[in-house]
Amino acid sequence: MFDKVEAFYRPANVREALRLLQSGKGQARVVAGGTDVVVEGDDSVRFLIDITHAGLSYIRQRRAAWVIGATTTMAELEESELIHALAGGLLSRVARWCGSALVRNLATLGGNMANGSPAADMATPLLVLDAAVVMLDARGRRKLPLAEYLAGARTKRYSKSLLVEVVVPEPPDGKGCRWSFQKLGRTAVDISLVNVAAGLQLDFRGRVKWARIALGAVAPTPMRAAGAEQRMTGRVLDQALLAEIGAEVAREVSPISDARASAEYRREICSVLTRRALEECSAHAECSL
Amino acid sequence: MKTMELHLTVNGKSLNWSISPGELLLDVLRRQGYFGVKRGCEKGECGACAILLDGKPINSCLMFAAQAEGRQILTIEGVADGGKLDPLQEAFLDHGAVQCGFCTGGMVLSAKALLDRRSDPSEEEVREALAGHLCRCTGYRKPVDAVLAAASRRKNRARRMKVAGEVAR
Numbered sequence: 001m002f003d004k005v006e007a008f009y010r011p012a013n014v015r016e017a018l019r020l021l022q023s024g025k026g027q028a029r030v031v032a033g034g035t036d037v038v039v040e041g042d043d044s045v046r047f048l049i050d051i052t053h054a055g056l057s058y059i060r061q062r063r064a065a066w067v068i069g070a071t072t073t074m075a076e077l078e079e080s081e082l083i084h085a086l087a088g089g090l091l092s093r094v095a096r097w098c099g100s101a102l103v104r105n106l107a108t109l110g111g112n113m114a115n116g117s118p119a120a121d122m123a124t125p126l127l128v129l130d131a132a133v134v135m136l137d138a139r140g141r142r143k144l145p146l147a148e149y150l151a152g153a154r155t156k157r158y159s160k161s162l163l164v165e166v167v168v169p170e171p172p173d174g175k176g177c178r179w180s181f182q183k184l185g186r187t188a189v190d191i192s193l194v195n196v197a198a199g200l201q202l203d204f205r206g207r208v209k210w211a212r213i214a215l216g217a218v219a220p221t222p223m224r225a226a227g228a229e230q231r232m233t234g235r236v237l238d239q240a241l242l243a244e245i246g247a248e249v250a251r252e253v254s255p256i257s258d259a260r261a262s263a264e265y266r267r268e269i270c271s272v273l274t275r276r277a278l279e280e281c282s283a284h285a286e287c288s289l
Numbered sequence: 290m291k292t293m294e295l296h297l298t299v300n301g302k303s304l305n306w307s308i309s310p311g312e313l314l315l316d317v318l319r320r321q322g323y324f325g326v327k328r329g330c331e332k333g334e335c336g337a338c339a340i341l342l343d344g345k346p347i348n349s350c351l352m353f354a355a356q357a358e359g360r361q362i363l364t365i366e367g368v369a370d371g372g373k374l375d376p377l378q379e380a381f382l383d384h385g386a387v388q389c390g391f392c393t394g395g396m397v398l399s400a401k402a403l404l405d406r407r408s409d410p411s412e413e414e415v416r417e418a419l420a421g422h423l424c425r426c427t428g429y430r431k432p433v434d435a436v437l438a439a440a441s442r443r444k445n446r447a448r449r450m451k452v453a454g455e456v457a458r
């Protein structure tokens with residue numbers, strides 16, 4: 001494995017990293033934590049570019065947004081006070097689900113997104129938080145919605161770009177806004193069979209003012225359940241509506257069967273986890289169902 | 290094949306190795322004689338290859354060796370103090386938490402990193418720290434008990450040393 005690798009670079013800034021990536025003629029590979037690159041074991045790689053020295057390990061609050069550098073590790077997200085203060089610590093909680101403690105000391109947020117896996121656990125909470133990514137390519141920096149980035153992450157579209165940072169705008173505030181992440185895996189440290197993130201804001205009468213539902217491992221990319229979100233808005237979240245939303249979500253997803261689970265099972269689990277997520281959100285919102 | 294230099298510290302010793310740029314850290318450590326670093330699944334699932342990198346547990350099979358440039362590595366070979374076992378190692382022996390020993394080095398290292406950070410971990414925290422380690426022999430009860438026992442032994446010793454210090458004064 002990796003017998004053809006001729007050079008291992010450690011660029012000290014993103015410009016240099018980009019230059020190396022572009023001069024690699026498609027045979028250069030960015031390495032952040034390495035946990036996906038190594039397991040994938042792509043034999044054609046000739047140049048490795050370790051970007052962990054390029055100044056992309058940071059968590060900052062910039063104006064009304066949270067900005068997370070691409071090489072920030074899952075372990076750092078778990079510990080960060082700033083991240084604890086965002087959406088009830090949702091991203092810290094989800095980071096704890098990303099493999100074992102050993103994996104989380106290496107695995108980075110940027111790698112989780114750039115790898116483009118439909119099961120990437122950080123993708124669904126970030127979709128729920130309306131996150132964007134900042135990309136750098138030959139033309140310069142560009143900010144684009146995470147959903148748009150994820151749709152192309154598995155293709156070659158961004159193969160000559162660097163993911164610089166993830167930007168999370170200030171979520172809608174008010175006491176009614178609550179968050180949940182639900183994951184089903186074979187073991188506590190396995191990747192998701194299905195994962196669901198939700199964000200919910202209720203008005204004082206218990207009606208849904210704002211809702212976000214995102215699902216992972218049930219479509220080619222992590223996805224928002226836009227139909228279900230719309231259907232909920234303005235209505236009181238009771239058991240009947242929960243059942244309706246569960247069914248709607250199951251219609252919106254397009255899971256596959258693989259070694260871990262069948263498509264039918266995944267579809268069923270989508271309903272169950274979505275209901276659990278919404279129940280958790282509304283329980284915290286102190287609104288009885 | 291191309292080679293490059295790797296400078297790092299292993300078990301307190303400053304070293305300078307010649308590696309290939311695409312080699313994995315696990316392979317390099319074993320080639321250099323650190324056989325306590327075990328080769329198991331080679332994909333991050335079993336924890337047999339665990340080492341501490343700057344004090345934090347990681348899977349050496351998931352990393353390129355070149356990523357370790359300038360870093361501090363602790364392998365299980367460096368845990369005992371000369372011939373004297375670490376209290377964690379003693380506790381694993383006392384609790385029958387070692388059978389074939391294949392998983393033990395990694396488990397001890399993850400436990401050590403936990404205790405260095407949290408002197409009084411809950412059982413939940415111990416289980417969470419060991420969740421990346423698979424054992425085919427003893428199961429998990431005994432290692433968990435061993436780590437909890439080592440934590441309280443460490444604490445008692447620290448307390449005794451503090452008391453002794455106060456008495457001496």
Ligand SMILES: Cc1cc2nc3c(=O)[nH]c(=O)nc-3n(C[C@H](O)[C@H](O)[C@H](O)COP(=O)(O)OP(=O)(O)OC[C@H]3O[C@@H](n4cnc5c(N)ncnc54)[C@H](O)[C@@H]3O)c2cc1C
Nearest residue numbers: 032033034035036037099107108111112114120121163333
């Ligand atoms: C045992 C094990 C368990 C795992 N469990 C989980 C889990 O529960 N949940 C989960 O979501 N994932 C899991 N993973 C997958 C993996 O650990 C994560 O996806 C991780 O976040 C990847 O980050 P990395 O830094 O290691 O990525 P790397 O392997 O370094 O990179 C991944 C890909 O992204 C590219 N890349 C990385 N950073 C950038 C950047 N800034 N710009 C452009 N391209 C970039 C690389 O070239 C590569 O193609 C697991 C992996 C293993 C081995």
Ligand code: FES
Nearest residue numbers: 329330331336350
């Ligand atoms: S050999 Fe590295 S985790 Fe199994």
Ligand code: FES
Nearest residue numbers: 388392424425426
């Ligand atoms: S003691 Fe044999 S694998 Fe754990």
